[in-house]
Amino acid sequence: MLTGKYIILNDIKFLFIKGVDKYEFMQSIITNDINKTNNKVIYSCLLSPQGKFLSDFFISLNNEGFIIEINEIYLKDFIKKLDLYKLRSKVEIINNNDFKLLIILNSSINPNLEEGDFIDSNKTIHYVDPRNKKLGTRLIIKKNDIEKYIEKQNLIKTDENIYLQLMIENKIPNSIYDLEINKSLLLENNFENINAIDWNKGCYIGQEITARMKYRALIKKSLTTFDLTSGKINKGDNIFHNEKNVGIVKSVVNSKGLALIRKDSLEFSKNQNIYLNTKNGQIKIIN
Structure with a gap:
């Protein structure tokens, strides 16, 4: 039996997106299809109008709205962009500091689960990494519950470099190291192959440039x-x-x-x- 290993990503922060216009609002700005969150967790990006990378994040859905997991490096500017683009949309953007993110490796999960799938039928926010299931599972958990969960699941803390090397071996960029804000292009950095882009969803910020680069082979x-x-x-x-x-x-x-x-x-x-x-x-x- 495999012993699960974990790391805590302390630089991941959380936003809640609420309101009656939340679907339309998010769909118009991100690279992935927000409607997929009805069944799974998605990985996505925000681009400049010129198609350059600004930030990446994970999006899940609960009864209150969308939960955004985003690195603290991008948080301030991401909120500014949301405020800029929401105009008259009936959405509310809320910082939440009650949670932490656990990465769990080598855990015994159903092999039939695919990227982004929830681990159990109750749709707790424990899910297979939507980029590549070789990266293990991700768990959004309240800070006060971390120690109890780790003890109950008999998890062993591991070196973050093991996780970073796993990302490299599977050609998955770590945006804070591998990408440059307002310079990097998604299609040069393998984002098409890690489930970050939906080519059928329609318009979003930077979509025209991104699609042109793909279909005209400009990479x-x-x-x-x-x-x-x-x-x-x-x-x-x-x-x-x-x-x-x-x-x-x-x-x-x-x-x-x-x-x-x-x-x-x-x-x-x-x-x-x-x-x-x-x-x-x-x-x-x-x-």
Whole structure:
């Protein structure tokens, strides 16, 4: 029997979105389809009108309204954007400091559950990570209940780097490390493959640019995983092939990392099974 391991993400904050116009309001601004929250938890983003990344978050639904899980780095500007866009919409945006987020790894759950599914039939806010179920489950829990829950479930605390490395191995960007606000593009950073975008939902802020990049094949760079094969490497290091700059290191945990690489160089590196260089290290493209 697997022993569940957990980490607490203390930098995750919570907002409640309430009001009769909450569906229409959220649907008009986020990259995913808010109607999916009737059955599961979704992962989504807010973009600028130019299609650039502003923030990412998870959305669940309870009897009171939508619950937004968002990193504290994005919280202030996210609320400003919501206030800007709501105009006359009958919605209420409420900060809530009563909860914490637990990430649970190696737990025994129903293998038939898919990304975003709730763990039990009561729809408690314990759910499979909507980006990739290999990232385990996420539990929104009241601060006062954390210790009791951990003891009851016999969970063991683990190093956050284990979770970050798991994200890298599955080519899932950690936005606070891997993306740049108002610069990064979702389609260059694998968001299409981690259930962050719904292509059938209709208009949202930044939708026109994002769709154009997809259907006209305008993406020039792609996020990729790599292994460090020798030397040392740091976030922000330039990546070279035959002295030509072909990309940049976005994040590193132990010997695993994510890099943003020119698509032509990426395909060549994979097909020819070659190594790329940084100032003080050498890497091999994995995926």
